[in-house]
Amino acid sequence: MDLAFxxxxxxxxxxxxxxxxxxxxxxxxxxxxxxxxxxxxxxxKRIRPLLTLATVETLKGNVNHALEPACAIELIHTYSLIHxxxxxxxxDDFRRGKPALHKVFPEGHALLTGDFLLTxxxxxxxxxxxxxxxxxxxxxxxxxxxxxxxxxxxxxxxDLQANNDLITFDILQTMHKMKTGELITAAVEFGAVIANxxxxxxxxxxxxxxxxxxxxxxxxDILDHSQKDQKKSKFAPQDYVSFLGVNGAQExxxxxLQSAEEKLQMIPYDTKTLKELSHFMVYRTx
Ligand code: GRG
Numbered sequence: 001m002d003l004a005f006x007x008x009x010x011x012x013x014x015x016x017x018x019x020x021x022x023x024x025x026x027x028x029x030x031x032x033x034x035x036x037x038x039x040x041x042x043x044x045k046r047i048r049p050l051l052t053l054a055t056v057e058t059l060k061g062n063v064n065h066a067l068e069p070a071c072a073i074e075l076i077h078t079y080s081l082i083h084x085x086x087x088x089x090x091x092d093d094f095r096r097g098k099p100a101l102h103k104v105f106p107e108g109h110a111l112l113t114g115d116f117l118l119t120x121x122x123x124x125x126x127x128x129x130x131x132x133x134x135x136x137x138x139x140x141x142x143x144x145x146x147x148x149x150x151x152x153x154x155x156x157x158x159d160l161q162a163n164n165d166l167i168t169f170d171i172l173q174t175m176h177k178m179k180t181g182e183l184i185t186a187a188v189e190f191g192a193v194i195a196n197x198x199x200x201x202x203x204x205x206x207x208x209x210x211x212x213x214x215x216x217x218x219x220x221d222i223l224d225h226s227q228k229d230q231k232k233s234k235f236a237p238q239d240y241v242s243f244l245g246v247n248g249a250q251e252x253x254x255x256x257l258q259s260a261e262e263k264l265q266m267i268p269y270d271t272k273t274l275k276e277l278s279h280f281m282v283y284r285t286x
Contacts, residue, residue, distance in 0.1 A: 003276045007050060014049045015041065017067045018074060021124055022117075035105045035113040036120075040078050042096040047216070047281060048073045048187040054273050055191020055205065066194050068128050069139055072121040073187050076147050079117035080156075080183075082110055089160070118147075131194065138193045146186035155179025162238045169243050173214070176240075180220070181213030188212075204266050211260035212278045218253040219282055222246055257282045 018040050025033040049070035056066040085092040085100040086107065092100055102110035125139050145151060155178025158171065167175070188209030192202040221239040225246065240249040260278050264271040 003273075003280060006273065007277075007280070010050055010053050011046050013067060014046050014053075014071060014074065017071045021068070021071055021075070022120070031105070031109060032113060032116055035101060035109050036116055038098075038104060039082050039095075039101045039113060040075070040117065042098055044074070044078070044096055045284075045286075046074065048077055048183060050277060051184065051187040051209070051212075051274075052190045052194070054277050055188050056195050058269050058271055058274050059191060059195035059197050059201075060269070061191070061195025065128075065130055066191065068124055069131075069190050069194060070187070072124045072139075072143065073183065073190065075117045075121040075124070076143065076152075077183060079114040079121075080147075080152060082114040082117070084156070086110060089156075135193055135196070139190060142186050142189050142193065146182040146189075151178055151182035151186075152180075155182065159238065167238050172238055172240070172243065175238065176217040177210070177214060180217040181210055184213035184216060185209035201267050204263050208260050208263035208274075208278075211256050211263065212281055215253045215256040215260065215278070216281045218249050218256070219284060222249050222253075223284075223286070253282050 019037075022033060022036045022040055024030070024037065049067075052070035052073065053063055053066050057063050081095055082101050084090050085095050086102055093103055094100055100110075101113060105113070121143065122140055125136060125143065128136055131139070147153065155175050158175040159179060162171065162175065185206055186209075188205050189202065192205045197205075218240045221241050225239065225241040240252065243249075244252055257278060261275055264275055
């Protein structure tokens, strides 16, 4: 199947599931659900849920059983974007081509909407009846670990500390491995748990996820850089382009993509879709 078609078909399923997980409300606090839907249903690339679905499909698991867990990761991702845009963090006015949530709703509502999506992700996982209790627990533990203090949140703290300082390349790599890479890795690990594969294969897939997480971030820096170029604004010290230059960063991303592909060759499954999806992540233009 053509990759663009595959991606769009799965994005449609992901969007439908997201809609159903956060329905509109008529309760006195309906503004919370309105705000959550504004952020969640804005047009994101849905890379993380797409990776979970593609991993489950590759491992011959039940893809229908992957939709809600995949969307739990998107709930966490969306919360992180809402919080990241707040004045106390990156203070961004736009997200996903629209005004950031705190520009449309009061800042306190935006903060609480992020909190709600974070909490709701674990509620969703805990209540998935068609997975075993062991699988549910594993998913909850993986997500808490990857999104938590030694994962995405820890990476964000390094970022905040780095804001006014020059950082080393080592710190840059650690920061992005945690801030961006951990959630992408969790998305792939989710697939391995849902499809119930061996620990050995799960470990290989985890390494694949770590690789594509870093490659994805490098490309994000390159794309960011070209947009900033157009706006003639200053570059943050903490990105791959300022350390490696555009060509160097592109080469680094391609090299990591190659390592990711080598990991895929180590498992006895047809990994064509995962390979194509990781190519899409690295050769994307948006
Ligand atoms: C606030 C706890 C907390 C964490 C924030 C993810 C994050 C950590 C901040 C977002 C800012 C940023 C640019 C992070 C790098 C990761 C990244 C590339 C996020 C954007 O992900 P995409 O491109 O976004 O998948 P869409 O909108 O397509 O879902």
